[in-house]
Amino acid sequence: MSAAGATIELALDRRRRNAFIRLVRRPPAALAAGVVLVLVVGAAAAPLVAPYKPNAINFTHLFAPPSATHLFGTDELGRDLLTRVMYGGRTSLEIAAAATLISMIAGTLWGFVAAFRKGWVGETLMRIADAAMGMPVILLGLVLVAAFGASTTSLIVILGCLFAPATARLARSSLLSELQSDYYLAAVSVGASARRIVLGELLPNTLPVLLARATLVAADAIFVEASLSFVGLGVQPPGTSWGTLLQAGYTNLYRSYWYPIFPGLVILVAVLALNILGDNLQRVLDPARA
Amino acid sequence: MLRYLVKRLVTSVFLLVLSSILIFLLLRVIPGDPTITKLGGSIKNVNPRAIEAIRHQLGLDRSLPSQYVHWVGGVLHGNFGRSYFSQFPVTTLVSERIGATLELTILAMLIGLLISVPGAAIGAIWRNRWFDAFLSGFTAIGVATPAFVTGIILIVIFGLKLKLLPTQGYVSFANHPFVSLKTALLPAITLGIAVAAPILRILRASITDVETAPFIRTAEGKGLFRRQVVVRHVLPNAAIPALTTVGVIVGSLLGGAVVVEYVFARPGLGTLMVDSVFQRDYGVLQTLVLLAAAAFIFTSLVVDLLYGVVDPRLRTVRGDE
Amino acid sequence: MNAQRAASSSSAVLEVRDLAVEFPGHGAAFRPVRGVSLSLERGQRLGLVGESGSGKSLTALALMRLLPRQARIAQGSVMLDDRDLVALSEREMTRMRGGRIAMVYQDPMSSLNPVQTIGHQIAEAIRAHERVGRNEARGRTIELLRDVGVTHAERRFDSYPHEFSGGMRQRAMIAMAVCGNPDVLIADEPTTALDMTTQARIIDLLDSLVAERGMAVLLITHDLGVAGSFCDAIQVMYAGRIVEAGEALDVFGHPVHPYTEGLVASICELDRDVDKPIVTIAGQPPLPQRLPHGCPFHPRCPAAESVCSESEPALLQLRGGRRAACHFADARLDRTA
Numbered sequence: 027m028s029a030a031g032a033t034i035e036l037a038l039d040r041r042r043r044n045a046f047i048r049l050v051r052r053p054p055a056a057l058a059a060g061v062v063l064v065l066v067v068g069a070a071a072a073p074l075v076a077p078y079k080p081n082a083i084n085f086t087h088l089f090a091p092p093s094a095t096h097l098f099g100t101d102e103l104g105r106d107l108l109t110r111v112m113y114g115g116r117t118s119l120e121i122a123a124a125a126t127l128i129s130m131i132a133g134t135l136w137g138f139v140a141a142f143r144k145g146w147v148g149e150t151l152m153r154i155a156d157a158a159m160g161m162p163v164i165l166l167g168l169v170l171v172a173a174f175g176a177s178t179t180s181l182i183v184i185l186g187c188l189f190a191p192a193t194a195r196l197a198r199s200s201l202l203s204e205l206q207s208d209y210y211l212a213a214v215s216v217g218a219s220a221r222r223i224v225l226g227e228l229l230p231n232t233l234p235v236l237l238a239r240a241t242l243v244a245a246d247a248i249f250v251e252a253s254l255s256f257v258g259l260g261v262q263p264p265g266t267s268w269g270t271l272l273q274a275g276y277t278n279l280y281r282s283y284w285y286p287i288f289p290g291l292v293i294l295v296a297v298l299a300l301n302i303l304g305d306n307l308q309r310v311l312d313p314a315r316a
Numbered sequence: 317m318l319r320y321l322v323k324r325l326v327t328s329v330f331l332l333v334l335s336s337i338l339i340f341l342l343l344r345v346i347p348g349d350p351t352i353t354k355l356g357g358s359i360k361n362v363n364p365r366a367i368e369a370i371r372h373q374l375g376l377d378r379s380l381p382s383q384y385v386h387w388v389g390g391v392l393h394g395n396f397g398r399s400y401f402s403q404f405p406v407t408t409l410v411s412e413r414i415g416a417t418l419e420l421t422i423l424a425m426l427i428g429l430l431i432s433v434p435g436a437a438i439g440a441i442w443r444n445r446w447f448d449a450f451l452s453g454f455t456a457i458g459v460a461t462p463a464f465v466t467g468i469i470l471i472v473i474f475g476l477k478l479k480l481l482p483t484q485g486y487v488s489f490a491n492h493p494f495v496s497l498k499t500a501l502l503p504a505i506t507l508g509i510a511v512a513a514p515i516l517r518i519l520r521a522s523i524t525d526v527e528t529a530p531f532i533r534t535a536e537g538k539g540l541f542r543r544q545v546v547v548r549h550v551l552p553n554a555a556i557p558a559l560t561t562v563g564v565i566v567g568s569l570l571g572g573a574v575v576v577e578y579v580f581a582r583p584g585l586g587t588l589m590v591d592s593v594f595q596r597d598y599g600v601l602q603t604l605v606l607l608a609a610a611a612f613i614f615t616s617l618v619v620d621l622l623y624g625v626v627d628p629r630l631r632t633v634r635g636d637e
Numbered sequence: 638m639n640a641q642r643a644a645s646s647s648s649a650v651l652e653v654r655d656l657a658v659e660f661p662g663h664g665a666a667f668r669p670v671r672g673v674s675l676s677l678e679r680g681q682r683l684g685l686v687g688e689s690g691s692g693k694s695l696t697a698l699a700l701m702r703l704l705p706r707q708a709r710i711a712q713g714s715v716m717l718d719d720r721d722l723v724a725l726s727e728r729e730m731t732r733m734r735g736g737r738i739a740m741v742y743q744d745p746m747s748s749l750n751p752v753q754t755i756g757h758q759i760a761e762a763i764r765a766h767e768r769v770g771r772n773e774a775r776g777r778t779i780e781l782l783r784d785v786g787v788t789h790a791e792r793r794f795d796s797y798p799h800e801f802s803g804g805m806r807q808r809a810m811i812a813m814a815v816c817g818n819p820d821v822l823i824a825d826e827p828t829t830a831l832d833m834t835t836q837a838r839i840i841d842l843l844d845s846l847v848a849e850r851g852m853a854v855l856l857i858t859h860d861l862g863v864a865g866s867f868c869d870a871i872q873v874m875y876a877g878r879i880v881e882a883g884e885a886l887d888v889f890g891h892p893v894h895p896y897t898e899g900l901v902a903s904i905c906e907l908d909r910d911v912d913k914p915i916v917t918i919a920g921q922p923p924l925p926q927r928l929p930h931g932c933p934f935h936p937r938c939p940a941a942e943s944v945c946s947e948s949e950p951a952l953l954q955l956r957g958g959r960r961a962a963c964h965f966a967d968a969r970l971d972r973t974a
Contacts, residue, residue, distance in 0.1 A: 162568040249462055291465070530742060541728075
């Protein structure tokens with residue numbers, strides 16, 4: 027690599043590292059990142075840190091309100107809700123993470139192809155994205171559930187598909203703006219191969235935008251998974267996610283109104299934290315667009 | 317303007333056709349046969365003849381293009397097909413349920429606007445740091461809170477604790493207007509908050525933009541009071557960019573209604589849709605989703621036309637993009 | 638009210654003393670306007686000239702109390718007759734704006750609300766100060782539009798700003814400013830955004846309107862030609878301060894301050910020998926955040942000596958009612974006279 031190229035790389039690298047520091051310096055962003063971390067660790071390390079066994083039934087403690095022994099109370103079988111929320115987080119976050127990955131990969135490919143193929147191929151691809159985005163997310167989700175069925179795997183695919191069109195549109199527009207830039211023209215003019223340009227230049231430069239987008243997709247994925255699970259069309263029993271816990275709490279609302287509150291709040295906090303994180307990422311990594 | 321209108325109309329129709337193909341394909345190409353659920357869910361001891369008969373009756377034995385043409389042709393003639401499950405015409409099912417959904421969505425939209433517009437206006441007039449922080453908090457939490465969480469909290473507070481409002485069901489407005497509104501209040505507030513948060517967010521952002529415009533200084537320089545400057549000059553200009561968001565929200569109200577109706581056990585289109593997914597009732601589902609897509613595309617068309625009304629610059633400049 | 642105005646007609650209608658505008662910042666506060674004083678008599682026309690960034694416009698906005706939100710009036714008083722505008726409550730100040738003191742802004746394109754009709758916006762200004770009905774306000778607006786030379790005023794009432802040309806918009810802005818018969822009219826670069834022929838017409842219009850209504854005018858401009866033809870008195874601003882003041886003919890005919898001299902020399906006269914190079918002042922005006930030590934003009938001044946980088950000269954009273962802020966003002970006045 028030429029010396030000039032190396033300097034540019036260094037500068038970009040520094041820019042990215044600075045971005046991380048600037049992100050952490052924003053108090054709401056740091057707080058949100060902390061919350062996300064706690065949720066992820068709580069879910070991942072549930073077997074180690076959860077106060078009870080997830081299926082430890084206790085018939086003497088049905089529908090207990092929050093207390094020192096059961097911080098979130100207990101459910102209809104006397105199981106500890108904090109424990110179940112932590113285990114439910116495994117499913118919810120797993121689905122959200124996998125769906126985000128799918129939507130980012132599929133959407134980026136979709137958008138890049140649409141950006142490179144100017145003719146009818148690109149046009150059709152974007153029109154399909156428009157048509158898919160012309161339906162409320164929940165409704166399209168319901169159609170997809172009807173089609174694919176509701177298992178954890180199919181939920182991942184469904185959510186991935188749901189958010190791919192919007193990602194595609196973003197990937198296309200940010201790539202198009204990169205294609206206008208000087209460094210792209212420079213790379214083309216020195217005869218770099220197409221693959222090199224895409225992998226070495228264009229992808230890294232659109233990455234900040236996509237990363238911020240991924241955070242917001244993850245928030246939406248949690249939101250929609252919980253919605254689908256709540257109406258009984260998401261995670262199926264005996265699987266447990268935040269949405270199914272909320273659903274169970276809702277059906278037992280008249281026996282214990284505490285039951286649904288904590289699963290609901292956890293969903294709210296997770297979505298809120300990811301949204302704040304995404305917004306701040308956008309501002310730090312891509313100030314022009316924010 | 318006319319040319320633009322025609323162009324806009326053609327794109328809308330094209331988008332609608334594309335959506336209908338998308339919906340249709342999603343519900344056919346992928347495995348899972350609606351006849352099975354209809355025959356009781358298990359395929360083992362079902363007479364293959366019976367399956368054949370039902371498939372024939374539902375038109376599922378025909379080729380895909382022929383099925384599509386049959387469906388869309390019917391829709392164009394006002395025949396929305398029949399439920400695969402109950403055999404009722406979809407039109408009947410929809411007309412039974414649409415009242416509950418319309419009441420909910422209209423009320424929710426009203427509540428949403430009643431929260432967001434005065435909220436943004438008061439924020440702009442008052443310019444109080446704490447009130448602004450409150451509005452920011454409201455939008456951030458409002459955007460992140462799933463409607464069912466809000467709904468459950470409202471049920472706990474107003475239904476279980478205070479016992480002020482009914483939490484379940486639907487009463488026809490035509491029969492008992494007062495009871496009907498009372499029953500719809502909690503669901504409408506729930507959906508209204510979900511509607512208000514994004515509108516408030518975009519409205520505040522565009523108010524911040526407009527505030528720095530020189531014509532705001534002109535208005536202040538005339539000797540108008542802050543309230544008059546905001547109401548007459550800031551808000552009308554800030555509303556223009558917010559209109560698109562409002563359009564998207566109106567178009568997606570049916571999506572929000574799904575969850576809210578479920579929480580409050582309202583027999584509306586949302587619950588009908590959930591039921592039809594459970595029963596794999598593609599006949600109902602495809603029509604409902606098509607209706608939703610049509611509503612979405614129609615509102616964005618209306619919003620585009622509204623731009624011409626609220627923004628005089630577009631009236632004379634011929635809005636060719 | 639009228640009697641009171643008549644009684645004080647001999648003294649200044651607007652008296653600004655030691656005005657400073659500050660942008661507070663965390664340890665980096667700066668003052669783009671520092672100790673500006675000026676006085677306007679009834680019917681007088683004062684020109685405030687200087688390069689862009691000299692603080693002219695901020696001075697004008699400070700008089701209207703329409704400074705950007707980050708900025709504030711740090712010191713000084715603005716006496717309009719016997720009331721200090723700086724000390725008024727926001728509510729009282731609102732009544733003053735448009736009624737006693739009004740302003741015409743720089744850019745008529747963006748200074749009008751794009752979604753309201755021109756007529757509506759002028760009528761609104763009338764109704765802000767007088768209890769008149771919709772119809773009467775409409776009638777008065779149409780009359781005003783005619784006065785400022787808008788043809789087909791009746792029909793133009795319902796036009797939107799984008800349907801007006803730049804000159805027409807500025808006429809509408811002027812109509813809006815004079816509708817309340819203010820005592821003081823501030824015109825901030827009223828012709829800058831317009832083409833040459835329109836500029837002359839707008840100045841003529843201002844000229845006749847002001848004469849008719851006996852308003853005092855503060856004209857803010859960087860265009861010495863406009864200032865010279867319109868104003869009785871001139872104050873030159875540099876780096877947030879007044880550096881020279883006097884009768885228009887004196888200031889432009891025999892500038893004392895080297896900055897004024899440079900400004901006058903840089904006027905490009907069309908009838909001048911084309912071979913002669915166009916004179917400009919070297920360098921850039923300083924940023925208010927980073928003023929040089931001593932006289933702020935000394936880095937660009939052709940006559941600067943060592944004292945100029947050491948202390949900032951005060952605005953000194955000279956012969957013939959003139960003032961200048963230069964260490965060598967007396968000597969320079971003798972030389973030019």
